[in-house]
Amino acid sequence: MELYPTLSVPVDTQPSAPQLWRAAYETGCPAALWRLPNRPEKHLIIHFGDELPQVPADLEELPAGFAVSPFDNPDNERTLFLRADAHYIFQRDEFNENLSKTDNKQAEAFYQAVERLLIAPAQQRVPVTQVTALSKPEEQRRFEAAVAEATSQIQQGEFRKVVISRTKTVAFSAEPDVVQLFEKLCEAYPTAFVSVVWLPERRQVWISATPERLVSVDADGIFRTVALAGTQSAYDVDGRLKRTSEAAWTQKEIEEQALVGRYIIGCFKKIRLREYIEEGPKTAIAGNLMHLKSDFTVDTKAVNFPQLGTVMLRLLHPTSAVCGMPREAAGEFIRQHETHDRELYSGFLGPVNIQAESHLFVHIRCLKLEGQTATLYAGAGLTEDSLPDREWHETEMKCQTLLRVINA
Numbered sequence: 001m002e003l004y005p006t007l008s009v010p011v012d013t014q015p016s017a018p019q020l021w022r023a024a025y026e027t028g029c030p031a032a033l034w035r036l037p038n039r040p041e042k043h044l045i046i047h048f049g050d051e052l053p054q055v056p057a058d059l060e061e062l063p064a065g066f067a068v069s070p071f072d073n074p075d076n077e078r079t080l081f082l083r084a085d086a087h088y089i090f091q092r093d094e095f096n097e098n099l100s101k102t103d104n105k106q107a108e109a110f111y112q113a114v115e116r117l118l119i120a121p122a123q124q125r126v127p128v129t130q131v132t133a134l135s136k137p138e139e140q141r142r143f144e145a146a147v148a149e150a151t152s153q154i155q156q157g158e159f160r161k162v163v164i165s166r167t168k169t170v171a172f173s174a175e176p177d178v179v180q181l182f183e184k185l186c187e188a189y190p191t192a193f194v195s196v197v198w199l200p201e202r203r204q205v206w207i208s209a210t211p212e213r214l215v216s217v218d219a220d221g222i223f224r225t226v227a228l229a230g231t232q233s234a235y236d237v238d239g240r241l242k243r244t245s246e247a248a249w250t251q252k253e254i255e256e257q258a259l260v261g262r263y264i265i266g267c268f269k270k271i272r273l274r275e276y277i278e279e280g281p282k283t284a285i286a287g288n289l290m291h292l293k294s295d296f297t298v299d300t301k302a303v304n305f306p307q308l309g310t311v312m313l314r315l316l317h318p319t320s321a322v323c324g325m326p327r328e329a330a331g332e333f334i335r336q337h338e339t340h341d342r343e344l345y346s347g348f349l350g351p352v353n354i355q356a357e358s359h360l361f362v363h364i365r366c367l368k369l370e371g372q373t374a375t376l377y378a379g380a381g382l383t384e385d386s387l388p389d390r391e392w393h394e395t396e397m398k399c400q401t402l403l404r405v406i407n408a
């Protein structure tokens with residue numbers, strides 16, 4: 001369902017994505033720029049309003065927009081929502097603009113900024129700036145101690161799996177051009193969900209290239225989710241890209257991924273849904289990494305369950321791919337042992353009711369940009385066989401998904 005009329009105009013008379021982004025950034029309008037996996041088109045929406053509403057993640061009730069949920073979001077009631085007050089679609093040489101009413105102060109300021117940028121002399125592109133890591137040696141020690149403690153508690157039967165995360169801080173020598181970085185990520189990771197979200201209230205830009213679908217409902221009413229876990233490098237020791245058939249998985253990784261799958265099936269059972277199709281697990285490439293992945297699909301029309309997306313979103317988040325199992329005990333361990341606030345990392349994000357589809361992804365392989373400082377987040381799923389130094393190395397590889405593109 002389109003909320004607004006669509007204009008189709010030649011691209012050379014229209015503002016570019018960097019100009020629109022800049023206008024949103026300068027005028028303090030929340031904005032989201034994204035590209036779905038395996039799709040050519042890119043979307044940009046702008047929200048005109050003073051404060052971002054925090055709403056229940058109810059896919060049937062929400063208008064067209066973009067949802068961003070923190071990790072800590074009981075019943076998904078505190079989901080940030082950017083309305084698609086203006087919606088731009090970029091696809092090859094076509095440009096579509098869907099506009100809302102502009103009788104709002106922020107909209108006026110935004111369109112004035114766009115006009116100013118259109119006639120301003122072309123801005124020199126900020127070269128991708130140098131990046132310096134600001135890590136502290138005690139971070140690795142602290143993380144590895146938490147892994148050892150988790151493993152010991154799992155062996156004692158306190159819980160079965162927990163995902164412990166860490167951060168890595170890097171400093172840019174100048175504020176980076178995020179639209180340019182978005183383009184580079186889209187090119188490097190065609191199968192990822194790539195997004196950039198500007199949250200002026202927090203003065204934060206979140207950038208991610210996530211491989212993990214949480215809940216999708218497409219225009220035909222097909223519901224999708226995945227069980228993703230187990231991690232290894234996509235490259236062999238000589239730096240060559242491996243074929244998926246060359247990936248060898250250990251018992252620990254197979255069990256870890258099976259737990260995520262079982263958790264999803266447990267959610268289907270709670271709502272007595274039996275008509276799901278499970279495919280996998282198969283090895284899936286996610287940028288510089290490989291994971292084990294199972295796909296789950298349901299035809300919501302055939303089972304006459306149009307609200308399945310919303311119901312499953314509430315049951316699934318946070319899944320055992322980012323929290324653990326059982327969820328409560330794992331969540332408690334995370335609260336006690338992680339020293340940083342996860343904020344939006346390991347929450348979910350994505351377009352809602354855009355072109356009659358909703359696609360929400362687990363917010364991993366992400367960073368938070370505040371001015372020139374970026375905080376990267378990465379977690380590792382722990383079971384009774386986890387080894388602290390290996391898990392640290394795994395989180396380093398996960399940080400590299402974004403860092404190798406930033407540094408390219």
Ligand SMILES: C=C(O[C@@H]1C=C(C(=O)O)C=C[C@H]1O)C(=O)O
Binds near residue numbers: 321
């Ligand atoms: C938690 C993250 O990734 C998750 C954990 C994985 C693992 O433990 O092997 C693999 C994929 C993701 O489901 C992350 O990237 O931060």
